[in-house]
Amino acid sequence: MSATSPTTDSAAPLSTETDADAGAVLAALEDADCRTILEATADEALTATELATRCEIPSSTVYRKLELLTDAGLLEERIRIQMGGKHASEYCRRFEEITISVSDSDGVSIDAPARESGALSD
Numbered sequence: 001m002s003a004t005s006p007t008t009d010s011a012a013p014l015s016t017e018t019d020a021d022a023g024a025v026l027a028a029l030e031d032a033d034c035r036t037i038l039e040a041t042a043d044e045a046l047t048a049t050e051l052a053t054r055c056e057i058p059s060s061t062v063y064r065k066l067e068l069l070t071d072a073g074l075l076e077e078r079i080r081i082q083m084g085g086k087h088a089s090e091y092c093r094r095f096e097e098i099t100i101s102v103s104d105s106d107g108v109s110i111d112a113p114a115r116e117s118g119a120l121s122d
Contacts, residue, residue, distance in 0.1 A: 018039035022108040024072040026100070032055050033065050039072060045078060055092055066091055074112075 028034045036055045040046060048066060052059045069075040073094065080090045095112035102108050 008087055018108050021072065022110055023121065024068075025098075025110050028072040028074055031065065033061060034069055037062070037069060037091075041075060041091055041093045043075070045080070047080065047088045047090045047092040049088075049090070072082070096111075113114075 005026050036057065037051055040051055040054050046054065048059065051057070052062045066075065070077050075091045076094045078090050078092065080088045082088070094114060097112060098110065098112040102111050
């Protein structure tokens, strides 16, 4: 049996007005491996090992991409608590959809409302 414990505030929406750097978000979304990881974490939180297997991406690459995605605010890192005592980090997507806007006055802006509570199976 396992439980999860969030390590970041998943209720906060992702936006360039709060914590997202538009360049970091766009760089992550441009990367094919990052997009694959975002697709895999849409419905459930997964560990780096699970992502490497499911996405067929080498573990060393998965860890680099997870850092990129969490730094950009696109993934939330949580702790999966195991009854046996060995805990693991797991990652879930923080958003349902992303809207990217470009305007003369504001430049690039990103809006990604946070998932509703219970959107992922824990």
